[in-house]
Amino acid sequence: MTAAPAARLLHRHLRGQWPAMRRLALWSAVESLPAFASGLLLARAIDDGFLARRPLTGLGWLAALAVLQAVGALGTRRIYPWLAATVEPLRDSLVGAVVTGALRRTIDRVTGPASASGGAGAGISQVTEQAEAVRALLGTALRNVRQMLAAGIAALLGLTLLAPLPALTAAVSVTLALALFGALLGVQVRRYRTVVRDAERIGEAATEIVQGARDVVACAAEPRAARTVGEAVDAQAGALRAFARSRLVRLPVLALGVHLPLLALLALSPRLVEEHRLTTGQVAGGVSYLVTGLQPAMVLLVDAGGTLLLSLAVVLGRLAEVCAEPLRAPRVAAPVTATSYDLEAEHVTFAYSAEAAPVLADLSLHVPEGTHLAVVGPSGTGKSTLADVLAGLVRPQRGGVTLGKVPLPDLDEAQLRSAVVLIPQESYVFAGTLRENLTYLRPDAATADIDEAVDAIDLAGTVERLGGYDAAVPPGGGSLSQGERQLVTLARAYLSAAPVTILDEATCHLHPAAEARAERALAARGGTLIVIAHRISSAQRAQRVLLLDGSAPQLGTHETLLALSPLYAELVGHWRT
Incomplete structure (x- = not known):
């Protein structure tokens, strides 16, 4: 591993x-004034003062x-605000870059071939541990290592x-000690990098086993799973x-860089x-x-260099790999725009x-443009997965x-993102005004268009309760109920110009009448509507019904499946009950 990507x-x-x-x-520099002048002033005090x-x-x-010690203390006091001004923005910037890189690689892994490198477990580890570790390590380095x-x-x-003579001796010893430390630092870097990789x-092994827990239990593979994680x-x-064994390098480095020049000075001083x-x-x-300047600096350099600075270099290097653009295969020239909006899946097979x-x-x-399709089936048959595949979120x-x-x-x-809108079960309402939430997919929407969407989805009561479109919505939706949050996302989809709308149980928190009004409004506005059904009434309203079993x-x-499919009849009876 080279330090260049981490440094960049x-x-x-x-x-x-x-x-x-x-x-x-x-x-x-102000803080280090006492360290610079202490020996000079002490020599003057002894030679020109006490011995004279x-x-x-x-x-x-x-x-x-x-007095210089007081000036140095003032320098120390003034350092901390600028230390925070350096480290805290770094954390926010780095976390943003790492999250983007981890998501990009996770999407590449899911949407690309099964052999794509990188795993979700690694991305989670990098985001939750390594990015925060950089902030903590750099903060500690700037606070302590910088000082020493x-x-x-x-x-x-x-x-x-x-x-000058003792200084020359000390400089030679320190140079040799640093050369020895640098020569053996590569071993420590490689070994610590192995620690991070492992x-x-x-995380990757545990994530795969958790995601496939049902298959592990079904195949009685618990011992194999435990053995995989244990290894x-x-x-x-x-x-x-x-x-830990590589850390023994500190002993000869400290002996050469600190103890040898001190013993030489004491032995030759008479x-x-x-x-x-x-x-x-x-x-x-x-x-x-x-004793008070060089020795603490060398001890801290060896200790921190073997742990803190080394960790910082390795973790930054690892994050540099995550933030780098993944290598992509050259794309074959193809049309970049669609002239119609027929949606078709051909022999699709997907596994996690x-x-x-x-x-x-x-x-x-095959879902022709303008079709109103409902997707039903028992839990675990792939309804939400089909929604993700049709929206192009997974390949x-x-x-x-x-x-x-x-x-x-x-x-x-x-x-693709403007043509296909997927509204999931989780209602994503973000901090901002209600207008910004409603027009997220169509920022240039006029107030009249917003009024139309609000009336169609029956959100007017909520808008009035909040105080209008310019009312502030806190993170997570604040006082909005789960049903109101779903109405906001449904109005957002209605207001968008997307010709294909997919609702993945996006009405599960609405009562049946509100669900019916929202689905009818989305179907009536034109375009294709695909509903992952939460109630049988959604299937009854649809033109076509896809049963996944x-x-x-x-x-x-609805009528043909009710007559021909015992499973569909059973689901209808269960829903009605």
Whole structure:
């Protein structure tokens, strides 16, 4: 793994925070002033003050150091607002990019061939853990590592001004220690990357088993499922142990970068003082720089570099892969617009995983433009899956769907989304005005058009209760009931110009009269209406009824299916009861 993708990702999401980062660097320099001047002032206090029998002069130099400590504390205090101004926007920007990338890869996996790489489990892990980890790791790095590294650099600069010879020795030792650390860092990166990958595999394995729990139980495959997850857990445990062993590199690095220059200075100081190459104050100042500046910086670099910074680099690198555009096969030239809106599924087979039984098996269906179709069937026969397939949200493993004889994957995405509107059972009402919620699919709708949709769907009472179209709707819908939220989404669909509308139990929270009015309004406005039926009355109102029973789907009118299909008659009796 190279650091370039991680660095580019971090740079891209930090570009807007350069003013905050410049102020952070400025106050970091102020904060490190005591570390830079401590040895110099201590040497002056000893040589020019206490050893020269001028204690007041020595106390004066120490007082100057105390003043600098206060200035450094002020710098520390001013750092935190700019730290927050750097890290918090990064989190929001990065989460947005990661969510987009994870969703894009999940859609590619579902709509693409079964062998498509990447899993939903990994996407969930990246969104819920890794993006937040970047925020926490970067915040900690900027707070602690920045402080210690600034102090270490300031200590080396101060030592260079105070005593060049010990500074040269320390610089050589630190350089060798950093070279050793860098040489062994690749091993740590590879091992920690394995830890992250294995964590994702645990999520992928668990997600697949949960999604296919019915098949696991039906096939008595619980031991195999447990073994699959157990193997992933054991693999991560082994990866963690290997990573922990690689952390032993800290011992020789600290010995070379910290202990060796300190011991050398202490061992040679008597001779250097006797030869007047160093003063007692310079020795004391040099020890102060090594102990209070360089040593904490090196310890933190090794500890944080082996955990915090390493984790940040690996997780950013992994997220850079997620945010990158997936490689797509070149698209074959095809028409990008449909001239009609006949919807046709040909030999469609869809399963949610390679091991699961197909939810839809070799299903063919022709829905001419303007048809009012109801889809019924027992639970688990693929009604909602069929709605997703017809809307182009998922791509079948075999067969295909066309709109106006054009395969859905070949249609321009914007045209497909404007041509086919799917209203799911969950009512998506977002924060904004009621007008914005109603016109989401048609932002340029005039008030007269909105009035028509509201009257057709019977939403006028709700509009009046809320205070008009410009009334604010809080996140989640606020005081709107479940039924009112469904009426809002139904009016949104009515107001759209989509020639194909699919209702996936989108009226389940409405009483039968409100459901009937909404379905009749959507059917009367023109275009194709496909209703995943919640009540038998939806099938009775439809021109055609598709019965899904898992083996041999049947298409006909309500009356013909009632006469010819025992399963349909049973469903009708159950609904009426």
